[in-house]
Amino acid sequence: MVEARRPGPSNAHQRMELVMVHAPALSRRRRAALTVVTVLSLAGVAACSGSGGSAAVPPGAPGDSGKKADDAFAKAPVAAASEILPGSTMEKIKKRGELIVGGSLDAPLLSQQNPVTGQVEGFDADLGKLLAKYIIGEPKVRIVNSASETREALLSNGTVDVVFQTYTITPERAKQVAFAGPYYTSGLAVAVKKGTTGIAKPEDLDGKTVIAGANTPAIPAIKKVAPNAKIVTFGSDPECVQALKQDRGVAYVQDQSLLVADGKTEPELQVVGEPFTTDPYGIGLKHGDDQMKKFVNDWLKKAQDAGLWQQAWKNSIGTVVQGDAPAPPAIGSVPGS
Amino acid sequence: MDALLGNLPALREGLVVTLQLTLLAFAGAFVVGILVATARVSPVPVLRAAGTFYVETLQNIPLLVLLILAVFGLPEIGVQAELFTTAAMVIALYQAAYVAEALRSGINSVPAGQGEAARAMGLGFTGSLRHVVLPQALGTVVQPLGNIFIMLTMNTSLAAAVGVVELTAAANRVNLIEAQPIPIFVGAGVAYMLLSSVVGFVTGVLERKLAVAR
Numbered sequence: 001m002v003e004a005r006r007p008g009p010s011n012a013h014q015r016m017e018l019v020m021v022h023a024p025a026l027s028r029r030r031r032a033a034l035t036v037v038t039v040l041s042l043a044g045v046a047a048c049s050g051s052g053g054s055a056a057v058p059p060g061a062p063g064d065s066g067k068k069a070d071d072a073f074a075k076a077p078v079a080a081a082s083e084i085l086p087g088s089t090m091e092k093i094k095k096r097g098e099l100i101v102g103g104s105l106d107a108p109l110l111s112q113q114n115p116v117t118g119q120v121e122g123f124d125a126d127l128g129k130l131l132a133k134y135i136i137g138e139p140k141v142r143i144v145n146s147a148s149e150t151r152e153a154l155l156s157n158g159t160v161d162v163v164f165q166t167y168t169i170t171p172e173r174a175k176q177v178a179f180a181g182p183y184y185t186s187g188l189a190v191a192v193k194k195g196t197t198g199i200a201k202p203e204d205l206d207g208k209t210v211i212a213g214a215n216t217p218a219i220p221a222i223k224k225v226a227p228n229a230k231i232v233t234f235g236s237d238p239e240c241v242q243a244l245k246q247d248r249g250v251a252y253v254q255d256q257s258l259l260v261a262d263g264k265t266e267p268e269l270q271v272v273g274e275p276f277t278t279d280p281y282g283i284g285l286k287h288g289d290d291q292m293k294k295f296v297n298d299w300l301k302k303a304q305d306a307g308l309w310q311q312a313w314k315n316s317i318g319t320v321v322q323g324d325a326p327a328p329p330a331i332g333s334v335p336g337s
Numbered sequence: 338m339d340a341l342l343g344n345l346p347a348l349r350e351g352l353v354v355t356l357q358l359t360l361l362a363f364a365g366a367f368v369v370g371i372l373v374a375t376a377r378v379s380p381v382p383v384l385r386a387a388g389t390f391y392v393e394t395l396q397n398i399p400l401l402v403l404l405i406l407a408v409f410g411l412p413e414i415g416v417q418a419e420l421f422t423t424a425a426m427v428i429a430l431y432q433a434a435y436v437a438e439a440l441r442s443g444i445n446s447v448p449a450g451q452g453e454a455a456r457a458m459g460l461g462f463t464g465s466l467r468h469v470v471l472p473q474a475l476g477t478v479v480q481p482l483g484n485i486f487i488m489l490t491m492n493t494s495l496a497a498a499v500g501v502v503e504l505t506a507a508a509n510r511v512n513l514i515e516a517q518p519i520p521i522f523v524g525a526g527v528a529y530m531l532l533s534s535v536v537g538f539v540t541g542v543l544e545r546k547l548a549v550a551r
Contacts, residue, residue, distance in 0.1 A: 148512065149522065152518060214509065216513075219513055232420060233502075233506065233510075242409050246409070246417065
């Protein structure tokens with residue numbers, strides 16, 4: 001027991017001794033051998049799955065795009081002191097010196113943490129940094145990993161200042177939070193494994209098993225077009241792709257740009273037809289904070305006029321979707337915004 | 338509140354899946370747990386080592402990791418079952434390690450004289466375990482087993498991460514449309530609480546019935 005309380009040189013060592021208290025019958029050497037065997041067998045499983053593993057990060061030159069993004073932040077506008085009203089949310093953020101954004105760390109192209117640099121990259125992430133630069137003068141952002149079940153609460157209790165997280169504007173949500181924007185319009189599309197027949201349009205999914213990302217707008221959208229489809233959900237995009245490859249479902253419904261990105265790394269994947277929904281993404285703000293909403297809308301307009309919005313699109317979604325950046329949706333054009 | 342009441346059918350479906358998952362997994366965990374506990378107290382060194390290996394491996398890997406390995410890893414080597422079946426089996430095997438440890442503590446609590454007396458009467462290892470030691474051991478571990486059952490009920494929510502639409506996943510889906518997380522998840526929480534209080538009540542009754550007079 002005395003040994004267990006002694007601070008060990010490392011966590012692993014400490015943990016081992018704690019476990020030993022539970023099983024005093026095992027000698028230290030036998031336990032070490034057991035751990036080695038366990039680790040080896042796990043490594044074996046990992047090695048087996050290595051060949052089929054899918055890359056979570058879409059192709060592209062991350063270093064390059066990172067540099068371009070830096071340039072964009074250098075040019076990005078900063079709000080005049082007169083626009084930061086005394087006592088407003090903007091002033092609070094400026095005093096704090098960082099913008100707290102509710103977002104994702106695992107959404108490719110939109111908001112994904114680069115495991116090498118630790119930086120969060122993507123369209124949503126860049127817009128967050130641009131907004132931070134506009135308020136504070138520096139692109140200083142802290143991303144709080146949020147989920148669809150926590151976003152409304154995080155905004156209303158003030159844990160986060162804004163939400164940039166493929167947050168589709170809906171009238172139900174607009175009762176809980178305020179939406180600036182819409183800042184982007186996207187659509188859901190259907191992907192299948194190459195060689196699948198009988199699925200040409202979303203209605204063909206009726207009665208079939210369909211894969212979707214947990215907590216994505218795909219779930220209600222599938223229910224609408226194909227009420228008898230069985231929906232299986234997985235937490236992240238790479239998991240959904242893996243599930244499709246393993247025939248856990250006949251199709252995968254996801255944001256079209258994400259599917260295009262997946263198609264680049266997974267030649268087995270095929271996108272069928274055009275997007276079948278129109279999802280206007282809004283910037284989530286605290287309900288009733290009209291000052292902040294107007295401020296954010298003004299910023300969005302400026303960022304679009306200065307070409308920064310288009311630049312952010314080019315650096316992220318534009319790396320997989322061909323052509324120029326689309327025209328941004330009109331601010332306030334959607335019910336709820 | 339409407340968000341909760343208007344979606345009761347969807348939530349009820351999730352609750353049924355949670356119940357099925359809980360009962361199947363506990364039945365599996367109980368059977369495997371007895372086998373593993375027997376191995377751990379057996380006089381055969383190889384069996385003892387295998388039992389220890391099983392318990393240490395399963396207890397020292399988080400359930401979520403096991404679930405993801407089984408759902409996405411096993412198909413890579415040609416083993417693939419339905420998501421529900423996979424989840425039920427993984428949860429059963431994981432909880433079996435805990436059941437085995439609870440049973441072993443119960444077996445150790447039976448005085449050595451009981452086992453010796455059984456041997457003296459001519460019962461073998463299996464016989465003395467089955468007729469003398471295990472019945473007494475079970476009596477003392479009703480409460481810990483009840484705790485494991487409750488833990489297992491809560492752990493079934495991890496199956497939501499691998500595509501099984503049980504109560505937590507159902508609540509998540511309802512919330513996606515309604516955007517009312519507090520009433521919806523409080524509702525789901527109350528359902529889990531009711532489930533575990535039923536388990537608590539049943540273990541209380543069982544404990545009084547199976548109490549070993551010493």
